[in-house]
Amino acid sequence: MRVVLGVAGGIAAYKACSVLRLLTEAGHEVTVVPTASALRFVGAPTWEALSGRPVSSEVWDDVPQVPHVRLGQQADLVLVAPATADLVARAAHGLADDLLTSTLLTARCPVVLAPAMHTEMWLHPATAANVETLRSRGVRVVDPASGRLTGADTGPGRLPEPEEIVAAALEAVGERAPAAHVQRDLEGRHVVVTAGGTREPLDPVRFLGNRSSGKQGYAVAAEAAARGARVSLVSANVSLAVPDGCDLLEVGTALELQEQVGSLVEGGGVDAVVMAAAVADFRPADYAEAKIKKTHGPDDETAPTIELVRNPDVLAGLVRARGGGRRPYLVGFAAETGDATGDVLSLARTKLERKGCDLLVANEVGTDRTFGRDDTTVHLLQPGQDEVETVGPATKTLVARAIWDRVASSLS
Incomplete structure (x- = not known):
């Protein structure tokens, strides 16, 4: 694969050397395009030695080859790491005043930006607007990590680790990151993974649903398959490519999901079930066979009252069904927003105790968090343990990896 690795002028530019190494060792052909400022942190000889290819930051170099157009046209992936606040702003506004921004403007392949900047810059409304603009155009912007920055500063804005950046970039083109970490520790295991969000029909055209995209569940399924498991993927209303090595079982409602998962488990031989789907807690008590109409009287503002009934708790049912077995x-x-009764972690602990499962993955959700995003932060909780493992901000692939690390260890 032909990759353009853009490097903007920030202190984190040195980490891009490791990103470059990971990509080249995976067999990809990488052309490094630094900005002029980036070359003040890491010189061209370093990039050329690591990539084995000439390096330029100017549109005036090698003019007969028209590099400011050719690089973007021929690339299979453009990755910028680090992407400074200035680079993000120039990309969002379509500027093309050097080789890197010209390449971004001509690229028709997946584009991934890994920002790195001071916390105040990352949180500034201008940067937030620029990031939102890029994401709306299909650019994948990886949320920065939180941690030690330049000097004594600490906060969000730190460049994610090279392995995480490469994983996010290769996910964008449907490839798996270099898999040195992958062990076939699920070989011979049968696992069930649920993904997506159930929909509870009101009438032939309307339903009660949720914002789940299925990305996390599909990442969990893909990771299990890569580690050697036989994967049954129970998918509720998801529009994603089925991961290699997974058997797809499509469902629509909570009752259908319960039936499908129950059938798989009752059939025997299932070693683990990961309930990543967002299963509706309630469904309409009655289904209207025809579309529910609104009335049209001049002063009529009435609306139908929809009575809801509880859906079965699929996870709690699985716990009961196995009895005292392991x-x-x-x-x-646990997808939580937090409320007056507690924060995300306290609500997750309560849910873990109530459900009785072996591992609970808690994350904070909302209209602009987690759902549909490529990055997330989760907390892993287990019964009888006070310690909580926090994973993220990270790609959903890395979250899936952390989950299966725990599961595989317990199964063995």
């Missing part, structure tokens, strides 16, 4: 290993998800 199989299958059960992983639940």
Whole structure:
């Protein structure tokens, strides 16, 4: 694969050397395009030695080859790491005043930016607007990590680790990151993964649903398959490519999901179930066979009242069904917003105790968090343990990796 690795002028530019190494060792052909400022942090000889290819930051170099157009046209992936606040702003506004921004403007392949900047810059409304603009155009912007910055500063804005950047970039083109970490530690295991969000029909055209995209569940399924498991993927209303090595079982409602998962588990031989799907807690008590109409009287503002009934708790049912046994290993998800009764972690602890599962993955959700995003932060909780492992901000692939690390260790 032909990759353009853009490097903007920030202190984190040195980390791009490791990004470059990971990409080249995976067999990709990488052309490094630094900005003039980036070359003040890491010189061209370093990039040329690591990539084995000439390096330029100017549109005036090698003019007969028209590099400011050719690079973007021929690339299979453009990755910028680090992407400074200035680079993000120039990309969002379509500027093309050097070789890197010209390449971004001509690229028709997946584009991934890994920002790195001081916390105040990352949180500034201008940067937030620029990031939102880029994402709306299909650019994948990886959320920066939180940690030690230049000097004594600490906060969000730190460049993610090279392995995480490469994983996010290769996900964008449907490839798996260099898999030195992958062990076939699920070989011979049968696992069930649920993904997506159930929809509870009101009438032939309307339903009650949620914002789940299925990305996290599909990442969990893909990771299990890569580690050697036989994967049954129970998918509710997801428009994503089925991961290699997974058997797809499509469902629509919570009751259909319960039936499908129950059938798989009752059939025997299931070692683990990961309930990543967002299963509706309630459904309409009655289904209207025809579309529900609104009335049209001049002063009529009435609206129908929809009575809801509870859906079964699929995870709790699986816990009850296994009795005192230890199989299958059960992983639940707690998508929480926090409320007057507690924050995300306290609500997750309560849910873990109530559900009785072996591992709970808690994450904070909302209209601009987690759902549909490529990055997330989760907390892993287990019964009888006070310690909580926080993963993220990270790609959903890395979250899936952390989940299966826990599960595989317990199964063995």
